[in-house]
Every structure is written in C-alpha cells, then in structure tokens.
Amino acid sequence: MKIKDLIRIGSERLKEAGIKTPVTDTQILLSYVLKLPRWKLITEREEEIPKEKVMEFFSLIERRAQREPLAYITGEKAFYGLDFKIKKGVLIPRPETEILVDEVLKRIPEDKRVLGLEIGVGSGVISISLLKYRHNLFMYGVDISEKALELTRENAKIHRVSSRLKLLKSDLFKDVPHIKFDFIVSNPPYVSAEEYAGLEEEVKKEPVEALIGGKGGIEFYERIVKEGKIYLKEKGFFGFEIGYTQSDRVKKILQDEGFNVKVYKDLQDYDRVVIGERNG
Numbered sequence: 001m002k003i004k005d006l007i008r009i010g011s012e013r014l015k016e017a018g019i020k021t022p023v024t025d026t027q028i029l030l031s032y033v034l035k036l037p038r039w040k041l042i043t044e045r046e047e048e049i050p051k052e053k054v055m056e057f058f059s060l061i062e063r064r065a066q067r068e069p070l071a072y073i074t075g076e077k078a079f080y081g082l083d084f085k086i087k088k089g090v091l092i093p094r095p096e097t098e099i100l101v102d103e104v105l106k107r108i109p110e111d112k113r114v115l116g117l118e119i120g121v122g123s124g125v126i127s128i129s130l131l132k133y134r135h136n137l138f139m140y141g142v143d144i145s146e147k148a149l150e151l152t153r154e155n156a157k158i159h160r161v162s163s164r165l166k167l168l169k170s171d172l173f174k175d176v177p178h179i180k181f182d183f184i185v186s187n188p189p190y191v192s193a194e195e196y197a198g199l200e201e202e203v204k205k206e207p208v209e210a211l212i213g214g215k216g217g218i219e220f221y222e223r224i225v226k227e228g229k230i231y232l233k234e235k236g237f238f239g240f241e242i243g244y245t246q247s248d249r250v251k252k253i254l255q256d257e258g259f260n261v262k263v264y265k266d267l268q269d270y271d272r273v274v275i276g277e278r279n280g
Contacts, residue, residue, distance in 0.1 A: 001054050004045040006030055010061045017065035025064055032074045033057045067201040080129040084155050089147045091210040093125040096266045097187055097241055100273045101129045103264055104185055104239045107275075108134045115179075117231065118142070119172060119186040119224055122210065124152030124165075126185060131161040140181070142170040145207070172220075173227045180233045187241040188220035189213040195243075217243055221250050225257055225276070237277040244270035 007026055014022035031038045033056050034049070049057075063073050071077040071086040078084070079093045080101050086092055108114050108130070114137045118127045121141035131137055143149050149167050156162045168175055190213040191199070203211070213220050221240060228238070238259065242250050244266075251261045251274060259276035266272035 001049055002045065003030070003034075003041055003047050003049060006049060006054065006057055007041065007045075010057065013061050013065055017067075019064060019067075025070055026061065028070060029060045029064065029073065030057055033060065067205065069202045069205055072205070077123075077125075079125040082125075082129060082132065082159060084123055084125055084128075085151060085158065086123055087147070087151050088205075089207055090145070090151050091122045091148075091206055093123060096272050097126065098129075099264055099266055100185065100187060100239055100241045101126060103273055103275055104130060104183065105133055107183065107237060107239075108137060110134060110136065112136060113138070114182045116140070117176065117181045117184045117228075119184065119228070120144075120148075120188050120210075120220075121152045121167065122148050122187070124155040126187065127152070127165060128155055128159050128161055130185075131156075131164050132159055138164045138166075140166045140168065140176065142168045142172070142176060144169065144171050145209075172223055173231065176231065179231070181231055181236060182233055183237045183239060184224070184228050184232060185239040186220070186224055188224065190217045190220070190241075190243045190246060192217040216249070218246055218249050218253070221246075221253050225253050225259075229257055232278065235278055237275055240274045240276075241272060242274050244272065247271035247274060250274050 010026035011022045014025055019025055027038050027041055033053055060073055069092055071092045072088050075086055076083055077086045077093055080098050116139045118141045121127055121143045127139045127141045131139055156165050170176055189211050191211045196212055247263050254261050254276035258279055260279055262275045263271050264273040
C-alpha cells in the first residue's frame, strides 16, 4: 500500500471516530512508524510500504481512534523547541505551559547563579527547559509520583542537565530542604471536580491526580503559596500556570501574602500564567 493511501484511510478512520485533527494525527503516526519527517510523506507519497509497517500503522490508528492521546502512542512530545520522552501515567505537556517558561526565563539573569524549585515536575519539561536556556541555573524538582521522577531523570539525561537538577520524592514541601530559592514554579493540578466531568476523553486518560486541584481547582495554589513563602529569598517570586477562570482567585491568594501580581494571557487570550513577586 502507498503512503498516500495510508494517509487517506487513516484520516477517514480518525475523522469517523471524532478526532479533531484527523489528517495531522494520521501524518504524525505514519511519520513515527516509517521514521520519516512529515514533509517526506508528501514528496514520497507514491512509495509502497511493507506489509508489517502497514499493520503497525493501522494498529496505532485504532489506538488513536479509541482516544488514546497521541503523545502516549508515540512516547514523545515537543516542548519549547526540545523533544521529550512521555509515558502513560504522567501528564502530557501543553503548549500553554511554554508561556510560563517564557515569563520565568525573563526573570532569570544569564550571568548570575540562580536557584529554583519546581513543585510537581511531571515529565520535567519546565525545569529542563529552564536549565537548557540558563546555564547558571540549578533546579530542585519534586513530585509525589515515582513514575514522574523516573521520566524526568530520563529526560534530564537526554538533555544533559542532570548535574544541575536535584529530584526529590515529596508531597509539596514535606521533604524539601530548608533553603531559600530565587523562585518557585509550578503547573499544579487546577481542574475542579466539576470541570473534570466535562473534559475530553483523551484528557481523562491522563493521571487524575495530575489534573484535579481540589475544591474549585485552587487548593494547590493556596498550599504552595502559604507553605512555600518561607522558602523564597527576599526578592523571590512564584510562577504558576492557571486555569482560565482562576486568575482573580490566584491573584488574591498571592496578594493576601504580600506579593505583587502580574497575569499573562495565552494565544487564545485566556489568562494562563500568574507571577507573584515580593514587594520591595
């Protein structure tokens, strides 16, 4: 069977299954199976594909048709210009989180040694991206999930930042050493229990504990700010990704603890990132 036929049949199957981007997802899966860049699927569309590769491709198409997230099928995800390993049981990074990385990087000088802490490292994309672009930065990263910590270790090794990343298994600050950080960054669970019921099936295949943020979705922000403020240096700051309805509540949490707050929007014009900097 030819490449062009595989793309046509795969796209039709995913469209039938209600996948929002059937052609793109089909191309990504075929590119993955054939180990070819996507542009070559166009230039080599008349190429005949071996039967075993055809069978592998259609098996992946069926997994996607059953709403398994693309990143879990391919085991990889691009983030902030870098490629990361992704595994089931760990939250899949979103493009919106790149805005958080952007705003944190703006506040980290390139010529000064800086110490940061990430609460809930997941796959490691935030800490590792920060470390790749700030060579004088050292990060601590904590997560309650051993699977997440193992994946972050793997990604840190791939991107050669392991020597500047200290990983700890901890429930928030429980096992964090009592030292002062220049900043604390987090993309915590922020979906409310009510919102979770209406999420797409793909999202519900991700770990629920990485999604639901307690009553109203803001429980983790309250805990991180209240428990974490003693870990910040005098001019330290918090950086959070938030749900698009949460900016006023997260702002208030930070302002009540004496922080100046700025809110940044995503590409869809939703409030997405909150930075809280100490007064003075």
